[in-house]
Amino acid sequence: MSAALTPDSWDEIAPARSVWLITLADLALLLVGFFVLLQAHREADRARLFAGLRNGFGVEAPAPIDPMAVARARVDGYAPGSADADLAATIAWARDVARDKRTAITITGSTAPTGDVDPRTGSAAILAADRARTVAAALVAQRAVSPDRLILRIAPGHRRAVTLSVGFAGDPELPAGDPQ
CATH class of the missing domain: 1.10.287 (Helix Hairpins)
Known part of the structure; x- marks a missing residue:
């Protein structure tokens, strides 16, 4: 059928x-x-x-864009557990590379992989932050760089140093009504 x-x-x-x-x-x-x-x-x-x-859509905000590094310097000679170093050459370098107002300097404090910790807290991260802050404070005190052009980072467990990298951060904002 x-x-x-x-x-x-x-x-x-x-x-x-x-x-x-x-x-x-x-x-x-x-x-x-x-x-x-x-x-x-x-x-x-x-x-x-x-x-x-x-x-x-459940997407997190994008991370801020880091300036593209065009030059680097490093401060070595830190004693274990210390945030003090000779910064004369670093200040001269920063003053020279920061002449262009479109740049920013990223200061990354770091510590050795083992045994390099803050003596009061026992923390490598705090020591790395102290090293970065010490360099930044010296640059600002010597008027080598404006504080709004500094970016501080830490990298504990990398090496006993502070790394500075200068990068292009874009044109500075002009005040309202400024004809350039």
Whole structure:
């Protein structure tokens, strides 16, 4: 006996439109909706808009971009557990490379892998931070670099030194109404 079409068998007949066409239409509508959203918020604060979009999709805020390093220097000669070193050559180097106001200096304090810890706390991270802060304080005190152009980092367990790297950080912001 051959299968006859009955009113109950209409669901088995293939649809007139392909499934991919419906999916494409949905995707196109979502894209149009996104562009309408961007156009509607054109005058809004872009940082807040992008933060809201990132939050809505569960994405964390991006990390700040580090300046691209173009020159490096290193302060060696630290005694174990000490944050004091001769910084005369480092200050002269920083004063020379920081003449360009578009640069920033990243100061990374570090400690030796073993036995190089802060004597009061026993922490290598605190000693690394103390070394970086000591170099930064010397640069600011000698007016070699403005404090707003310094970035401090630590790297405990690397080597008994402080590394300085100067990098291009972008053009400084001009005050409002300043015609350059």
